[in-house]
Amino acid sequence: xxxxxxxxxxxxxxxxxxxxxxxxxxxxxxxxxxxxxxxxxxxxxxxxxxxxxxxxxxxxxxxxxxxxxxxxxxxxxxxxxxxxxxxxxxxxxxxxxxxxxxxxxxxxxxxxxxxxxxxxxxxxxxxxxxxxxxxxxxxxxxxxxxxxxxxxxxxxxxxxxxxxxxxxxxxxxxxxxxxxxxxxxxxxxxxxxxxxxxxxxxxxxxxxxxxxxxxxxxxxxxxxxxxxxxxxxxxxxxxxxxxxxxxxxxxxxxxxxxxxxxxxxxxxxxxxxxxxxxxxxxxxxxxxxxxxxxxxxxxxxxxxxxxxxxxxxxxxxxxxxxxxxxxx
Numbered sequence: 001x002x003x004x005x006x007x008x009x010x011x012x013x014x015x016x017x018x019x020x021x022x023x024x025x026x027x028x029x030x031x032x033x034x035x036x037x038x039x040x041x042x043x044x045x046x047x048x049x050x051x052x053x054x055x056x057x058x059x060x061x062x063x064x065x066x067x068x069x070x071x072x073x074x075x076x077x078x079x080x081x082x083x084x085x086x087x088x089x090x091x092x093x094x095x096x097x098x099x100x101x102x103x104x105x106x107x108x109x110x111x112x113x114x115x116x117x118x119x120x121x122x123x124x125x126x127x128x129x130x131x132x133x134x135x136x137x138x139x140x141x142x143x144x145x146x147x148x149x150x151x152x153x154x155x156x157x158x159x160x161x162x163x164x165x166x167x168x169x170x171x172x173x174x175x176x177x178x179x180x181x182x183x184x185x186x187x188x189x190x191x192x193x194x195x196x197x198x199x200x201x202x203x204x205x206x207x208x209x210x211x212x213x214x215x216x217x218x219x220x221x222x223x224x225x226x227x228x229x230x231x232x233x234x235x236x237x238x239x240x241x242x243x244x245x246x247x248x249x250x251x252x253x254x255x256x257x258x259x260x261x262x263x264x265x266x267x268x269x270x271x272x273x274x275x276x277x278x279x280x281x282x283x284x285x286x287x288x289x290x291x292x293x294x295x296x297x298x299x300x301x302x303x304x305x306x307x308x309x310x311x312x313x314x315x316x317x318x319x320x321x322x323x324x325x326x327x328x
Contacts, residue, residue, distance in 0.1 A: 025052035025121075030059060031138055034217065039085070039121050039131030043072060043295065043314060046131040050123040055091050056136050058115040065117050066139040068218050069106040072299070072314045074129035077103035082124040085132055089113050093120070104312075106132075109215050111139050130311060137217065139172070149175045152262045158245055158255025162189070165207075165247060165255040172216060173243040175236075177262040183236040184263060185211075190256040193247070194227030207247040209256065216242045230256075280306040284326060291324040293317055 023038040037054055039046045058065050067087070076083035080102040087110055088095035095118050101107045110117075119134070149156070156173050158165045177183050193207035204226035211222035213236045220238075225231050234241070241260070278284035286302035291313060294300050299314035304324055315322040 025050060026054050029054060029056045029136070031056065031065065031136060032059070034135060034137035036133055036135050037119075038133040042131040042133055043299070043311075044130065045128045046123055048123055048125045048128060050121060052121040054119045056117045056119065058112075058138055061115055063115050064139040065112040065115070066109060066137050066215070067117065068109045068135045068215065069101075070133035070135070071106045072130065072312055073101075073106035073132050074104050074311065075102040075131065076123070076127045076129055078127075082122075083127070083129070084122055086120040086122075088118040088120075089116070090118055091116050092118055104129075109218065135218075146171045147173055149173065149260065153260065155257065155259055156185075156243065157257045161255045161257055163254065164252040165245075167247055167249045167252060169245055169247040171245050173245075174215075175241040175260055175262075177236075177239045177241075178264065179239055180265045181239055182263045182265065183239070183241045183260055185231075185234040185236070185241060185258055185260045187230045187232060187256060187258045189254070190225070190230035190258075191228050191253045192226040192255065193251045193253055206250065207253070208245070210244045210246075212242040214238045214240050214242065216244055276306075279304075279326070288327040289324070290327065291315065292322050 023040050023042050025040050029035075029037065037056075040050060040052065041047060056065055056067070075085065080100050084100050084102045086100045087098040087107075089098060089112055090096065096113070098110055098117075099107055117136075121132075156175075159169065159171070160166060175183050175185075190209075192204075192209060195204050195206055198205060204224045207226055209225045209231070210216075211225075211231060211234060212219040213222055214220060219240065219242065222234060223231065245255075279289075282305075289301045289304060291301035291304075293316035295314040295316050298311050301313050301324055303311060304313040313324060
C-alpha cells in the first residue's frame, strides 16, 4: 500500500493544466503576470527543423524567475542529441546551464539565480513529439521573511512576530522534506488583517496567508487565510510545503507563528516496492480512471498510467479545477 499511496499522491501533484497561449518560436518576455510559453504547435506535434530561443526577464534587478513544465512533456528521446529544450541563467548561450531536457518526463521546477532566463528549443528533421508548455512567474521574495527550511523541525514566524508585521510584504516560506516523508505544520498563533465585507467569491483581499502542498501556484492548494481564521493543523504528503504572505499598505496585525515537524515514513523490511502496482500493471482497469475532461481521445484519462508510452492524459480546459480520479 505504501507504493500505491505514494503514486496516487504523486499523481495529485502532477495534475496541472495545459496552456497554449504562446507557441511562437522564440521572443523576449518581460513578466508582468504569470503566463505560459509553449513549443510551436503544442500540444500537437511540433514542426521539424526548429531552433527557438526565448529570454524571460523579471522587471526588478533583484527578482528571480520560477518556471514549471507541464507534466504533458514529449520530446524525442535520443540522449537529447536531436530534439531538446535547454534552460540557462542569463540572456544567451554563454549563461550557466541549468538543464537540457528531452523524453517524456517533465523536468523539475527551475528557479533562476538572477532576473533573466534563456530557453532554447531545438528539433531535427524527423521523429517529433507533442513538445512542452512552461509556466513562468516571479519567484516571490520579500524583506526578512523569504526562506527555505530543510531541517526536521523548526518554527516559521511572520516578520516582527509577536509585534506587528511590516506593510507591503510579498514573501515565501518553503519547507523541503526527504522523499517518503510527511510535513506536519501546526499554528500556535494567527492574526492577520480581516476582510469583513468581501464581495461574493472573494475573500482575504488585504493581508493574507496562502498555503500549497508543493510549490506556490503549482502544488495542490490548501487555502487562503486572514483575520483570526487560523489554518490549524496541516499535513503535507508531497515533501514540499509552501507558505506565502502578502500584506497591503494599511492595517497590520501581529501575524503568525507555526511549528513544523518532518516525519519519515517507515517501510517494512520485507516490503518490495519495485513491482508495478495497479496503475502501471493494469490491475486498475481503464473504466476505473475518470477525469473532469480530456483534450481529445489521444489524451484520455486512462493514459495517466505510470510510464505510459504514448501521450499522457491532458484536460480540455485551462483551469485549476481540473481533476483525475481512480474509482474503487
